[in-house]
Amino acid sequence: MFSYRHGFHAGNHADVLKHCVLLGVLNYFKQKETGFVFVDTHAGAGLYDLTGKWANTRSEYADGIGRLWSANQAPELVTHYLAEIKELNPNGELSLYPGSPWLALQTIRTQDRLRLFELLAAEADVLAHNLAQQRRLAPRAIKLEVRDGFAALKSVLPPPTRRALVLIDPAYENKQDYRSVVQTIKDALTRFSTGCYLVWYPRVNRLQVEQMLKQLQHLPGIEWLQAELTVSKAPVDQHGLFGSGLLVINPPYTLYKQLSTALPWLAKELAQDSHAGWKLRSSSHKTAKTTQTNKTTKSSIPPPVARSRR
Numbered sequence: 039m040f041s042y043r044h045g046f047h048a049g050n051h052a053d054v055l056k057h058c059v060l061l062g063v064l065n066y067f068k069q070k071e072t073g074f075v076f077v078d079t080h081a082g083a084g085l086y087d088l089t090g091k092w093a094n095t096r097s098e099y100a101d102g103i104g105r106l107w108s109a110n111q112a113p114e115l116v117t118h119y120l121a122e123i124k125e126l127n128p129n130g131e132l133s134l135y136p137g138s139p140w141l142a143l144q145t146i147r148t149q150d151r152l153r154l155f156e157l158l159a160a161e162a163d164v165l166a167h168n169l170a171q172q173r174r175l176a177p178r179a180i181k182l183e184v185r186d187g188f189a190a191l192k193s194v195l196p197p198p199t200r201r202a203l204v205l206i207d208p209a210y211e212n213k214q215d216y217r218s219v220v221q222t223i224k225d226a227l228t229r230f231s232t233g234c235y236l237v238w239y240p241r242v243n244r245l246q247v248e249q250m251l252k253q254l255q256h257l258p259g260i261e262w263l264q265a266e267l268t269v270s271k272a273p274v275d276q277h278g279l280f281g282s283g284l285l286v287i288n289p290p291y292t293l294y295k296q297l298s299t300a301l302p303w304l305a306k307e308l309a310q311d312s313h314a315g316w317k318l319r320s321s322s323h324k325t326a327k328t329t330q331t332n333k334t335t336k337s338s339i340p341p342p343v344a345r346s347r348r
């Protein structure tokens with residue numbers, strides 16, 4: 039039985055990277071008039087209370103969005119992201135944090151569609167309630183199903199307009215998730231080879247992460263981009279999230295340039311010790327742009343405990 043609830047982690051450094059990239063790609067998709075579908079295979083609850091008990095159990099957001107909230111200047115990708123968070127917290131106090139379905143619903147147009155999957159009924163109920171409050175689009179534009187997102191993805195591909203952005207964001211609490219991601223992407227590419235697929239992955243000491251990335255990067259006929267942010271030294275055991283990354287399959291051509299300014303800035307702002315750094319690679323730039331920030335800053339939260347899953 040798995041017990042992952044995103045409310046304990048919302049707004050952490052991994053959410054910052056993932057949501058900056060997600061918004062960058064969503065905005066790129068909007069440059070063409072033709073509608074597109076955004077598919078979130080692991081949707082979560084959509085909106086998180088950063089003043090609540092869950093978020094403050096380990097206060098992960100304090101070393102994520104909490105560090106960026108008052109930034110005066112930021113690179114383009116981060117500026118768009120911060121604007122969304124500010125819009126959600128209009129009184130100037132950081133108290134709510136948006137999840138991926140909320141950010142997508144906030145960004146898409148009347149011709150676009152949202153297809154959301156969430157396995158946990160309790161999370162899906164909260165998500166449905168949260169999205170209903172937003173009232174931005176007609177209900178028919180959004181479809182939420184309580185279902186295994188890995189298995190469900192093929193049911194929505196190919197999309198009618200032949201334009202799709204898919205976020206695959208498992209908790210990897212279940213080690214099988216690493217294999218499921220690879221199989222799901224293979225199936226999805228067979229049905230819809232030109233889709234843009236964003237796969238989130240944790241920086242944890244696990245062989246499965248590297249294996250999954252290698253398998254994805256060697257899939258035939260794709261282009262890929264890999265963006266990684268490390269915030270601290272790797273713990274000696276298998277637990278504890280010391281960074282995260284995104285593998286983007288068929289990325290927008292603009293993303294590499296945007297990330298080459300956003301990643302160094304984020305690595306500096308989110309560094310918890312001198313091991314913090316970033317990495318940027320793509321199928322057309324195989325030599326990684328990479329660095330360590332060499333900035334030693336003291337984390338505002340205690341070091342990760344062994345229970346941490348992400």
Ligand SMILES: C[S@@+](CC[C@H](N)C(=O)[O-])C[C@H]1O[C@@H](n2cnc3c(N)ncnc32)[C@H](O)[C@@H]1O
Pocket residue numbers: 042043044056078079080081082083084136137138139155156157158161185186187188207208209
């Ligand atoms: C990391 S959270 C998602 C966060 C969300 N994408 C965001 O960025 O705001 C992962 C979610 O996947 C759900 N989940 C776990 N296994 C799943 C599956 N096989 N299919 C769909 N959802 C699943 C969990 O209940 C959890 O809410």
